[in-house]
Amino acid sequence: MTSVAGLLSIAMLLAGAAQAQSPEVSIEDAAPVAEDSGTAAATFTVTLTQPTPIVYGDPHTGMYHLGPVDFAETQWHNACAPGGGYVTSLRDATGLGGEYLAGVSNLYAQGGGICDSCLLINTALGHSIIARIVTYGDTGPEDLDVSPSVYAAINEGEWPRTMTWQLVKCPDTGTLAYEFQTASSQWWTSFWVRNQRVPIEKVEVQSQKHPTFYQLRRETDGTLNCDDGFGTGSFTLRLTAVDGQVITDTFPGFTPGGILTSTQQFE
Secondary structure, eight states: OOOHHHHHHSOEEOOSSOGGGOSSOEEEEEOOOOTTSOOOOOEEEEEOSSOSOOEEEEEEEEEEEEOOOOTTOSSSOOTTSOTTOSOHHHHHHHTTTTTOEEEEEGGGOGGGTTTTOEEEEEETTSOEEEEEEEEEESSOTTOEEEOHHHHHHHOOSOSSOEEEEEEEOOOOOOOOEEEEOTTOOSSSEEEEEESOSSOEEEEEEEOSSOSSOEEOEEOTTSOEEETTOOOSSOEEEEEEETTSOEEEEEESOOOTTOEEEOSOOOO
């Protein structure tokens, strides 16, 4: 069952009026209950002390579909994850406390640059929710595939399941994290940026091999790659978000397959 803390960290918006008419975001969500539990789902409601969500880029109009998009990868591998899927320790933050996940069309994959960003879904019947993008694939150009928890939260059995979606600032689920590929080394270094609140424009490194900041290459699985490696010793990462915010993180080194946790997050 999703915890109360997890529920308070997602941004499920029940806004019957247009966004411009609602200066505050209300969250209302039902904790999932096993079908055979015989217990009614509990409902928690909280009003965030933040303005209407901050969105990026143009809205897209299409339909939403029930996945399959889930951490268990019950049918398809999540394109933004390593083999074996998202590691357990990152799933709560990635899923916004309730496995609130989405997949977009290949048209909007941005060569992996869309990975781990958030999007805001507004249905034609007035339901809204924020979900994390963990995959992309062959779907309608403007359509979304969503996880069961997202589908259950916004679906009323309507057809067509018309909605709009737009990139949005993620809810606050803690600080940034860097997940290194198991094959990373001083000669070839590759990692994912996890849990960013704002979509990332570019990532650069300054290291033993790169005395000045060097822009990393984005791969289609969302990883940032340094094809000649960081070298040995400490390194500094510089992240630039699409809104111009910049974060720099310095670490003494990394472990292949390991996760480094930042003390910082985009505002």
